[in-house]
Amino acid sequence: MIRLAIRCRAENAELALAQLIELAPTGIEEVRDGDIVEYAVYGPPGEVPTLPDLQVAVGDDLVEVTTSEVADDWQERWKDFHGSMLITPASAAAEPMVFLRPSWENSPVPAGATEVVLDPGQAFGTGSHPTTRLCIKHLLDIEAGGEFVDLGCGSGVLAIAAAKHGWGPVRGYDFDQLAVDATEANANDNGVSVAVERCDLRNGLPALAPTVFANLMRPLLLDVAAQVPQDHGMRDVVLSGLLDEEADEISDVYSSLGLIETGRVSEGGWTGLRLSAA
Numbered sequence: 001m002i003r004l005a006i007r008c009r010a011e012n013a014e015l016a017l018a019q020l021i022e023l024a025p026t027g028i029e030e031v032r033d034g035d036i037v038e039y040a041v042y043g044p045p046g047e048v049p050t051l052p053d054l055q056v057a058v059g060d061d062l063v064e065v066t067t068s069e070v071a072d073d074w075q076e077r078w079k080d081f082h083g084s085m086l087i088t089p090a091s092a093a094a095e096p097m098v099f100l101r102p103s104w105e106n107s108p109v110p111a112g113a114t115e116v117v118l119d120p121g122q123a124f125g126t127g128s129h130p131t132t133r134l135c136i137k138h139l140l141d142i143e144a145g146g147e148f149v150d151l152g153c154g155s156g157v158l159a160i161a162a163a164k165h166g167w168g169p170v171r172g173y174d175f176d177q178l179a180v181d182a183t184e185a186n187a188n189d190n191g192v193s194v195a196v197e198r199c200d201l202r203n204g205l206p207a208l209a210p211t212v213f214a215n216l217m218r219p220l221l222l223d224v225a226a227q228v229p230q231d232h233g234m235r236d237v238v239l240s241g242l243l244d245e246e247a248d249e250i251s252d253v254y255s256s257l258g259l260i261e262t263g264r265v266s267e268g269g270w271t272g273l274r275l276s277a278a
């Protein structure tokens with residue numbers, strides 16, 4: 001297994017990370033060292049991003065790229081980056097709460113929280129990335145019930161949290177077969193029903209629903225907006241995967257679909273938007 005580390009200047013780290021996530025959607029380790037941030041991705045030889053891709057992603061901010069072989073216990077070490085966490089509503093209300101617990105951890109569920117147990121495998125969505133947490137914070141503020149669609153479901157974390165909070169039927173879509181498999185397995189482990197399908201959102205949208213979540217990134221959120229029909233029937237939409245400075249643009253674009261911004265939360269340079277039918 002190869003560990004590929006990319007070092008860049010801290011002031012441009014969020015931008016670099018946004019690009020790197022597209023190259024390594026399965027997860028990125030982050031280590032801060034003063035003015036320098038190191039991002040590391042893991043993969044078998046031939047599956048980690050190549051140097052030219054990284055140079056395009058990070059541009060002039062690329063300080064250093066190193067590769068190293070990691071020991072056979074890399075999967076165990078990777079798990080060290082994913083602990084359990086308690087997530088509260090965006091509105092700052094005390095409840096409801098979601099407790100995300102990696103399947104290899106045994107922490108007790110805090111009183112009053114709904115537990116979601118995850119083994120993300122190689123799919124994105126352990127909750128260790130702010131973009132996932134921002135979605136869950138909005139989810140906890142929306143009145144549960146009715147159909148729920150998760151565009152880019154990754155590990156299934158959002159779909160499972162929705163099913164546990166009373167939405168149904170719940171559907172998830174992802175173009176990555178590993179994500180489809182992870183969502184099915186995680187839904188099963190959590191005792192909820194999530195219908196998952198493989199689909200590339202750039203080539204057509206699935207049937208939408210009154211509640212739609214999309215933790216994608218700016219280019220794909222723009223692509224999705226361009227494909228949403230005017231009679232979409234969406235009532236509550238949560239969009240994440242946005243750098244703070246990208247949020248206004250996305251909010252404007254979705255307002256042309258009759259969706260008005262009703263909530264915004266940010267963490268670590270990332271913003272999650274909640275939009276509601278006007």
Ligand SMILES: C[S@@+](CC[C@H](N)C(=O)[O-])C[C@H]1O[C@@H](n2cnc3c(N)ncnc32)[C@H](O)[C@@H]1O
Pocket residue numbers: 025123124125126127131132135150151152153154155156157158173174175176179199200201202215216220241
């Ligand atoms: C940032 S992850 C979000 C995962 C999960 N929903 C969460 O909130 O943690 C984005 C997901 O979108 C998927 N994705 C990216 N581009 C896609 C596309 N064109 N069509 C379908 N899925 C896509 C990725 O495979 C990844 O699982």
